[in-house]
Amino acid sequence: MRIAVTGSIATDHLMVFPGRFTDQLVQDQLDHVSLSFLVDQLEVRRGGVAANIAFGMGSLGMNPALVGAVGADFDDYRAWLERHGVDTRSVHVSTERHTARFLCTTDQAQNQIASFYAGAMTEARNIELAPVADRLGGLDLVVVAPNDPEAMVRHTEECRQRGFAFAADPSQQLATLTPEAVKSLVEGASYLFTNEYESSLLLKHTGWTTEDVLDRVGSWVTTLGPDGVRISGRQHDPVVVPAPQEKEKADPTGVGDAFRAGFLFGLRHKLGLERSAQVGCMLATITLETVGTQEYALDRATFSDRIARTYGEEAAAEIEPRLRV
Incomplete structure (x- = not known):
């Protein structure tokens, strides 16, 4: 079974501030905030939904094709994934942007200040699945995991046009996708993945009932x-x-x-x-x-x-x- 996993590829930069953010805030100056926090811990972890899924599949002995967009800083991450059984030959390398990054600082009270840099992930919308299928001798399933929203829609449309079975995994992007985009991602999926909260969010966004969803997947x-x-x-x-x-x-x-x-x-x-x-x-x-x-x-x-x-x-x-x- 030839499986392509499309979606985000990122690194997580996780820092710890040995104090409380709120102690640094001045009540009457909140409209002019300019703060810097000296952190005492930093962990850089490999992440991204598609990369995590592909890593798990590779660890179980499979050889999934990872499809996503990264920056020129991907070399070490690529070597790690390939060592764990992941086919990275269909990963697009941007010449202009870095690999996506999630940067988060947590204080002693578990408050967090975070930023997400999409970077090269925005170029995932330019990736075509047909060359991946040609290289692998066909595709039996395409996983459409959280990614650049336009890329998710385009990958799903291409699956329909080319007759590739696909698994819809909108999860983290449900809150940002339009109702029509969510419907487009779900319609005709062989498998739809959500958690309980995302299930409710999907129904709310689309106006569908549970029965309506089951009619479509x-x-x-x-x-x-x-x-x-x-x-x-x-x-x-x-x-x-x-x-x-x-x-x-x-x-x-x-x-x-x-x-x-x-x-x-x-x-x-x-x-x-x-x-x-x-x-x-x-x-x-x-x-x-x-x-x-x-x-x-x-x-x-x-x-x-x-x-x-x-x-x-x-x-x-x-x-x-x-x-x-």
């Missing part, structure tokens, strides 16, 4: 946080899969991306919706237990053992032979 995959995942569709019975018990909650960032990676692994190996969701929930839990979206390392025996303890020996027996970790 193959399967609607809704992640439920600690309660696991629910999968609904016209052509199959509802599927509900609980989440495994986590060892600790280290960092929730990227958990949804990891679920998608595991779910797509299951689809690739024709494991069915329930087993695919079980792999997704397990990978999401492992990510939750790790600081950083791409910092986990998988062990085949441990992964299979946790599957067996959570979902039963039969599930482990079906999933374990497909693992390439």
